[in-house]
Amino acid sequence: MNPVTFAIYLAVMAGTTYLVRMIPFVLFRRKLKNRRLIAFFEYIPYTVLAAMTLPAMFFSTGNIYSAIAGFLAAMVFALLEKSLLTVAVATCLATLAVELITKFGSF
Amino acid sequence: MKNDKPNKRSNTFKQGILDGIPVALGYLSVSFSFGILAVTSGLSLWQAVLVSLFNLTSAGQVAGLSIMTASGGLVEMAISQVVINLRYGLMAISLSQKTDESVTVPARFLLAYGITDEIFGVASGADHPIGRRYQLGLMVLPIVGWTLGTFIGAAAGAIFPDFLSNALAIGIYGMFVSIVVPKAKHSRSILICVMISVVISALFYFEPHLSSAVSGGFATIIAAITAAAIGAAFFASDKEEGAS
Numbered sequence: 001m002n003p004v005t006f007a008i009y010l011a012v013m014a015g016t017t018y019l020v021r022m023i024p025f026v027l028f029r030r031k032l033k034n035r036r037l038i039a040f041f042e043y044i045p046y047t048v049l050a051a052m053t054l055p056a057m058f059f060s061t062g063n064i065y066s067a068i069a070g071f072l073a074a075m076v077f078a079l080l081e082k083s084l085l086t087v088a089v090a091t092c093l094a095t096l097a098v099e100l101i102t103k104f105g106s107f
Numbered sequence: 108m109k110n111d112k113p114n115k116r117s118n119t120f121k122q123g124i125l126d127g128i129p130v131a132l133g134y135l136s137v138s139f140s141f142g143i144l145a146v147t148s149g150l151s152l153w154q155a156v157l158v159s160l161f162n163l164t165s166a167g168q169v170a171g172l173s174i175m176t177a178s179g180g181l182v183e184m185a186i187s188q189v190v191i192n193l194r195y196g197l198m199a200i201s202l203s204q205k206t207d208e209s210v211t212v213p214a215r216f217l218l219a220y221g222i223t224d225e226i227f228g229v230a231s232g233a234d235h236p237i238g239r240r241y242q243l244g245l246m247v248l249p250i251v252g253w254t255l256g257t258f259i260g261a262a263a264g265a266i267f268p269d270f271l272s273n274a275l276a277i278g279i280y281g282m283f284v285s286i287v288v289p290k291a292k293h294s295r296s297i298l299i300c301v302m303i304s305v306v307i308s309a310l311f312y313f314e315p316h317l318s319s320a321v322s323g324g325f326a327t328i329i330a331a332i333t334a335a336a337i338g339a340a341f342f343a344s345d346k347e348e349g350a351s
Contacts, residue, residue: 001175006154012181013171014161016188017195022219025199026212032200039296039343041197043335045224046290046297047304048191049166049283051330054305055312056173056323057280060144061273070274074281078288085136091281096274103270 061095063102070095118207118235123244126233130225130245131252137165138253140279142260144169147272148176152261159257163223163250167191169279174324187324190331198227207236214239221246296342304334 032038061067073094077087138159145155150172162168170187173179199222210218218239226245230237264272291298311317311326321329 001150001154006150006175008181009171009175009184010154010157010161012184013158013167013175013188016185017162017164017167017192018220020189020192021195021199021222022216024196025203025219025222026215028200028203032197036339036343040335040339041194043297043300043338044190044331045166045194046287047300047331047334047338048327049287050301050304051308051327051334052166052170053280053283053287055309057277057284060277060280062269063273066273067277070277070281071284074284075288078285079292081289081292082285084133084282084285087285088136088140088278088281091284092274092278095277096271099270099274 061099063099065102066095066098069098118233118238118241120240120244123241124247125244126229127226127245127248130229131248133225134249134252135256135259137279137282138256139260139263140275140282141165141168141172142257142262143264143267143272144260144276144279145172145257146261146264147276148172150175150261152258152265155261156254156258160250160254163220163253164192164195165279166283170324170327174322177323179322179324183322183324187328190328194224195222195227198222198224202227202230202237205230205233205237206242207238209238209240210242211239218242218246221250223249225249296338299342300334300338303337304330307333 032041057071058064058067061070070091074087074091077090082090141159142155145158146152150158158168158172162171167188170191171184174184174187199219202222221242226249229245230242233241235241260275264275267275287301291301307330308326311321311330312323317326
């Protein structure tokens with residue numbers, strides 16, 4: 001990516017991210033009381049990750065079959081509550097297996 | 108001194124460094140995936156490293172990366188980072204309840220940069236008030252791990268063949284799945300919020316009018332906020348399932 005374009009994006013991205021962390025840390029010292037607001041903040045990380053993952057994950061390899069294999073492996077290992085790294089490795093291996101079959105396989 | 112008891116973790120820089128080791132090791136692998144994804148999306152190795160060094164957040168960086176590579180708008184970039192990283196603001200408020208008097212306003216300007224899910228988690232779990240030296244120590248290795256992992260991933264992504272890079276780039280989504288699914292398994296309210304979010308996200312992706320009118324970054328924001336707001340409206344009066 002063009003260095004100037006990149007630098008502008010990076011400045012906006014990093015600046016915003018920093019301010020989101022810094023402003024509440026400096027200004028607010030009291031606990032949130034509003035239950036709906038507390039619940040909203042509790043849900044946000046998961047709704048964000050879910051929306052970012054699906055359906056984008058299916059199109060992240062350029063081969064929908066390998067991506068589906070990766071997704072299924074991730075679901076199985078995540079439901080078994082394996083560690084972050086285990087789930088990631090399983091995802092990659094399942095994807096790789098299908099990538100190799102479609103690339104080199106001659107069925 | 109209170110901290111002389113052998114099993115008591117102390118509020119020192121050194122203890123912070125020690126407590127940061129497991130976080131740093133975890134970050135190496137997540138940021139490796141980000142590094143691969145970044146270079147396969149079109150960033151250079153050093154651009155990928157700078158993104159990690161300056162942002163220190165996985166979900167925010169993946170969203171930011173997709174906005175950059177899709178030539179998205181700067182307003183979209185800013186809003187997406189606010190929404191996706193909103194939880195850090197809440198963690199900052201929560202951490203504020205636990206800091207001691209050494210955490211002055213100038214210290215906060217520096218320490219704020221290091222508020223991540225995992226660093227916050229360790230600090231929250233500590234059995235002592237959080238001093239600025241401890242918190243600074245806690246940040247150091249995770250920052251190194253996050254940046255170094257990105258470098259290694261980006262370097263690998265640049266030399267690996269496509270099929271291998273593809274298989275590794277999907278890993279970061281696998282990590283997202285591993286964060287969301289166990290939580291959703293144990294909390295019905297989170298499960299429903301997550302499903303609503305996915306349905307809205309899919310709608311924006313596949314419905315032709317919506318997908319041409321709304322970019323990916325905004326689609327994520329709309330899906331996440333709508334789903335969390337619906338959840339907050341309907342489930343907030345339930346007995347809390349460990350609201351943090």
